[in-house]
Amino acid sequence: MYTSSRVGSHYLARGKAAVDAELPAPFETIYRDEAATEAFLEAMWQLSFGVSGELVQLAELDDVRTLVDVGGASGAFAVAVLKRYPQLSVTVFDLPQVGPFLDRTREAGRFGDRLGFTPGDFFEDALPLADCLSFGYILSDWEDTTCVELLRMAYDACGSGGRVLLMERLFDEDGGPLATAAMNLSMHVETQGRHRTAAEYTALLKEAGFGDCTVHRSTWDKHLVMGRRS
Ligand SMILES: C[S@@+](CC[C@H](N)C(=O)[O-])C[C@H]1O[C@@H](n2cnc3c(N)ncnc32)[C@H](O)[C@@H]1O
Numbered sequence: 001m002y003t004s005s006r007v008g009s010h011y012l013a014r015g016k017a018a019v020d021a022e023l024p025a026p027f028e029t030i031y032r033d034e035a036a037t038e039a040f041l042e043a044m045w046q047l048s049f050g051v052s053g054e055l056v057q058l059a060e061l062d063d064v065r066t067l068v069d070v071g072g073a074s075g076a077f078a079v080a081v082l083k084r085y086p087q088l089s090v091t092v093f094d095l096p097q098v099g100p101f102l103d104r105t106r107e108a109g110r111f112g113d114r115l116g117f118t119p120g121d122f123f124e125d126a127l128p129l130a131d132c133l134s135f136g137y138i139l140s141d142w143e144d145t146t147c148v149e150l151l152r153m154a155y156d157a158c159g160s161g162g163r164v165l166l167m168e169r170l171f172d173e174d175g176g177p178l179a180t181a182a183m184n185l186s187m188h189v190e191t192q193g194r195h196r197t198a199a200e201y202t203a204l205l206k207e208a209g210f211g212d213c214t215v216h217r218s219t220w221d222k223h224l225v226m227g228r229r230s
Helices: 006-014 018-021 026-030 034-059 076-084 096-109 144-158 178-190 198-207
Strands: 066-070 090-095 117-118 132-136 162-169 211-216 223-228
Touching: 006 162, 018 144, 026 034, 034 076, 034 090, 034 096, 034 132, 066 076, 066 096, 066 144, 076 090, 076 096, 076 117, 090 096, 096 117, 132 144, 144 198, 144 211, 198 211, 198 223
Parallel strands: 066 090, 066 132, 090 117, 132 162
Antiparallel strands: 162 223, 211 223
């Protein structure tokens, strides 16, 4: 495997797509052993747990009974949903390596069968059916065409009247905030994605078939863009 500085020079010489095609898939490296998996999932928890309390409030999920958190990791958003909405059950859909860590979250919070885990790969497997599907820091890892494919899968999975939640950093129209611009540089190097404006996420939702799109800003760095299936 390349070291990161060698990857950088190869990117400049040959282009990112050609170099990435020869590397292991990013999550094969991130989940290479239990310690690395735990370190990544703990970092995601730290990044997402605080803001999730506000995001679940903004999402107004009182009419939702089932939610699938796609790429939900060890359950930071799922826990916030379960705590605020007693009528709701959440399934985290994520790569199989994540399962034992979600089990720990279920046991620590005594959520029982209100918190499920479906192992899968969203490039291979259909998404589980639910009233609502959420994607936190997922679309920013991928290019537009992949995002639309994932959103079409969510459209199929949520059925008529269902909805989708996108939770991401948002660029302002003037290119700020600075922290998002700085993060965006590493997104370009480390992933196939980028951060986007609310209008860009709305356009992706519409291309996948969703309508009635709304944007809800939190007081944190992660915000909510919501689409509905009519
Ligand atoms: C950047 S993390 C986001 C975690 C969490 N949603 C959050 O907002 O903190 C990306 C998540 O997507 C999952 N993931 C990556 N590729 C996947 C795939 N092909 N199928 C299912 N999940 C995947 C990872 O395991 C990880 O949990």
